Amino acid sequence: MTDVDDYLERWAVLRSRAVAAGAQGLAIGTGKDLAYLTGHGGQSWERLTAVVAATAPDTGPALFITPKLEAEGITAIPEVFTFAPWEDSDDPIALAVPELPARGRILVSDGLPSQHLLALQRALPGAEFLALNETLGGMRALKTAAERQALRTVGGLVDLVHDQIRNGEVPLVGRSELEVQDDVRRRLLAVGHETVEFVIVASGPNSASPHHHPGDRVIQAHEMVLFDFGGSLNGFNSDMTRCVFTGPIPDDVGDAWASLREAQELAFRAAQPGARLGDVDLAARSSLEAAGYGPEFIHRTGHGIGTEVHEHPYVTSNNDQSIEVGHAFSIEPGIYRVGKWGMRLEDIVVIDDDGPVRCNNTDRDLANVGSD
Ligand code: ZN
Ligand code: ZN
Ligand code: ZN
Secondary structure, X not given: OOOXXXXXXXXXXXXXXXXXXXXXXXXXXXXXXXXXXXXXXXXXXXXXXXXXXXOOOOOOOEEEXXXXXHHOOOOOOOOOXXXXXXXXXXXXXXHHHHHOOOOEEEEEOOOOOHHXXXXXXXXXXXXXXXXXXXXXXXXXXXXXXXXXXXXXXXXXXXXXXXXXXXXXXXXXXXXXXXXXXXXXXXXXXXXXOOEEEEEEEEEHHHHHOOOOOOOOOEOOOOOEEEEEXXXXXXXXXXXXXXEEEOOOOOHHHHHHHHHHHHHHHHXXXXXXXXXXXXXXXXXXXXXXXXXXXXXXXXXXXXXXXXXXXXXXXEEOOOOOOEOOOOOEEEEOOEEEEOOOEEEEOEEEEEEEOOEEEEOOOOOOOOEEOOOO
């Protein structure tokens, strides 16, 4: 899917953005950033794995520093990076130093462990180390048409499991959150996900905790159950939230849900190319504030998604960045009434030339899945 030209293009864009940021060097630790630039995410241990490079446009390939014992699984792309495998008797920092400016700015990825960053700082006391996060995150945030399609495909898979829950195919009342979590995991794989990344099942008052960890609590009749889960296919993630009620929906819950749905829809409509990302958050937030739920909406409206479940761009009220064609992010306002119930409605949205498109299409009602 990604070929040599794609990697060369990514490096060219990265170098020009880094130069624009006044940087002369790059140090990229393991994880999705490294995978984006080399095809190999690697893993961080006490042994250093990192790619270092100068930012000047005519610089040759980057240098991939990795322990000899890890190097075997990595396919070299000579145009993009050359290998510097090291043995336990070597000093890997000494391999990195000649590639980096002794004075000047070095942008460092979030995936470089502090022990290695501190060693680099000791070896290059005249250099200034700054975060690469925004620069590279901004690049990774722009998905190609094929990547947006990958997000739609995996979004269609997670829809199927939410449909099963809403149709009553997943028994809830009388089972613990953990049992239901297990059931959902199996279903995520059965519909075609290659991995399960996370499954939140939050019942009754537990639903008021946005990132509740499922436990032994047994699901009762006449209460809220919040489902937020996702997995990956071909490296791209799904992430979607729906809620169900195990009985007839009380008026206060139904009213709150109607406001939540309206807020989510308004945020979706605000997600137009050229608009501020912050305005997507404000659309949801001001709508919930006007309906009286402002203090109970306690998190940002969304996050970017791609090869990581949470990545740039972040949909926060103070994000002044413009929405661009290629962005992919969640729109997930919530209302959390502590001690009683919580609710969230989440879809992934990709920005196409014509505007926002949802990757999730399961019904957005609050379903009564109870026996009465
Ligand atoms: Zn979350
Ligand atoms: Zn989610
Ligand atoms: Zn999310």
